[in-house]
Amino acid sequence: GENVEQHPSTLSVQEGDSAVIKCTYSDSASNYFPWYKQELGKRPQLIIDIRSNVGEKKDQRIAVTLNKTAKHFSLHITETQPEDSAVYFCAASVPGRRALTFGSGTRLQVQP
């Protein structure tokens, strides 16, 4: 089955700096790659997603890039703010198998 690796496990940045989180996936048939933000004790919330027919997608300070050849995708957060502090999970799914496989998460700490 699909396996998603995520790194780093923890990331500390200064407010205003950029943060990058990277994920790799194993199943070349995967075609959907969402990113979720989870604050302590709360549900995962979708912040951005990308499909395999697109190489990059941006939404304000958040962007995701996808390299299908290398089977990796990344989350980029620019101008980080303290409220960006949370655990971020990447995920992947293949067509037909609609369940998401999640990465192990990255705890982002934005220092004011």
Next chain:
Amino acid sequence: EPEVTQTPSHQVTQMGQEVILRCVPISNHLYFYWYRQILGQKVEFLVSFYNNEISEKSEIFDDQFSVERPDGSNFTLKIRSTKLEDSAMYFCASKIGEGPLHFGNGTRLTVT
């Protein structure tokens, strides 16, 4: 914005007891899921449900687990004989077709 709702928010039970976790997916969604998250770990897929039957399940979803959609709105997860290692946050999620997955706020299950 419509939300996936889960009850109870916290359930404490003794080892060996049966528990039922309840979910009301978003009304026009067609695909329903249960995921679990052991404290501090990643979100793990349990089971998916479509067209009134299980469409996929993981290795975690063994014979002690069952799901049911007893009416047009509720979606339940039953654990027949709970074990200590079943202690986790259980998330219900739903989606419409190829759209994004929406999570509920979760039920924290504590098995003592």
